[in-house]
Amino acid sequence: MLTIGFDAKRYFLNRSGLGNYSRDLVRMLASNFPDQKYILYSPKLSEFSSVVPKGVEVRVPSSKMDRLIPNLWRSKTIANDLRKDDVNIFHGLAGELPQGLVKKNIKSIVTIHDLIYLRYPELYKPIDRFIYNQKSKYAVENADCIIAISEQTKKDIIRYYQVPEDRIQVIYQGCHPAFKQSFTSAEVKEFKKKLNLPEQYLLNVGTIEPRKNAFQIIKAIKDIDIPLVIVGRPTPYVDGIKEYLLKHKMEDRVIFLSGMSMTELALIYAGASIFVYPSKFEGFGIPIIEALFAGVPVISNKFGVFPEAGGPASSYIDPENIEELRDTIQKVLGSEELREKMITEGKAFVQRFDDEVIAEQLMECYSAL
Known part of the structure; x- marks a missing residue:
């Protein structure tokens, strides 16, 4: 049995877009492969707690420091919680991964949805472009596997980040x-x-x-x-x-x-x-x-x-x-x-x-x- 952890911030805090992708993905896995263990990690919860599939576990920051600085938890100290939960694979559902997974012997997958901020930089504030780019660049350079949600996104990952094609797998989105x-x-x-x-x-x-x-x-x-x-x-x-x-x-x-x-x-x-x-x-x-x-x-x-x-x-x-x-x-x-x-x-x-x-x-x- 695999224990798979998910970056679930968008699962709980986004009503559409990345939120729908996260909720649909977890729902599909829990329904079709109920023999695996799934854990959602989020800085806080929301009304979407009511749609968490039966058997799927939920974690929020456990220490006072992590609760005070949730961004630090998501980007770094979450690795400690993943190790405590014996997570085998961590899936970043929204184009980012925390640091420290390799040291904890945790495999990683990241889903890249698009690189619009690189294709159409004029649509984004400079600070937002910088943050998105830093997160995505780190994720694609360090993930054991990259999931692109389309062939178009796969081409963009190769073009903008010079990632070898064989590290990217196209897996489409489903819908509700x-x-x-x-x-x-x-x-x-x-x-x-x-x-x-x-x-x-x-x-x-x-x-x-x-x-x-x-x-x-x-x-x-x-x-x-x-x-x-x-x-x-x-x-x-x-x-x-x-x-x-x-x-x-x-x-x-x-x-x-x-x-x-x-x-x-x-x-x-x-x-x-x-x-x-x-x-x-x-x-x-x-x-x-x-x-x-x-x-x-x-x-x-x-x-x-x-x-x-x-x-x-x-x-x-x-x-x-x-x-x-x-x-x-x-x-x-x-x-x-x-x-x-x-x-x-x-x-x-x-x-x-x-x-x-x-x-x-x-x-x-x-x-x-």
Whole structure:
């Protein structure tokens, strides 16, 4: 039996993104390989304590000093707790690893999600870029195995950190079981009524920020009679969007939502006509997977990782070409036959991201150490 420890800060303290990745990974492992021992290490806990799978143990800093300086604990002194718990492998789920694992005879794995701060440095504050780079650089140089969440991320790790290809394994992300549920038309209709959603709508999911590029969708549908639902945490980027909506009298055609539960979000997907995701760059693009599992046609970026996530049945555009995006939206909306083909083939493609497949790959990675 292996004892596997996880850096679980994001598990407990992030509602989306790295938090979802951490919770899904632990859930998949605990469900498919319950004979192994799993321990979550976090500086503090949260409401996500209620979703910790049965049998998975949780640790917080045990000494007064570690509780006072949790960052020091996560980066260094946690190694003492890992040794006390007889941890064989420590998995850094969010691009970083603590020091001192080799001295404690503990193998290590790190998941690298993306290197956007190196690709698009203008999107980050200098201090944030420096910290992210220092953590990732240390992790990839010292990990026994590096997991990249996509082929795109693997290429970036090789490019920016000159890591040998054979040290990197691509293991994709899964997604929450809620998106694999089958909802009846009555359930979807009732939910739309509850949230006052229109009968038909385009959908975009993700933090509302420049990189995610939701503004492009709004410009593309200016002359198309279809509303847009955007689900995500707002940033100052929203101000420019709302100014545009006012100027073009589109305020009643765009609905902003946030704070949805997974089941509520799955119902929003299920009610959508098309999922539109013109993000400029992602490490993977988990909302695409959610949409495919939910049975929604996808339109996304033709460059980078997006075709890797969306598969051959999705439609792809240049995210900076508003005319191409508009024409593609109209094409998919105008053909029920095309929509059904995208849905059916998308569901078949997305099975490669199913829980059992990913859990098996993860356990092979752990066992190889």
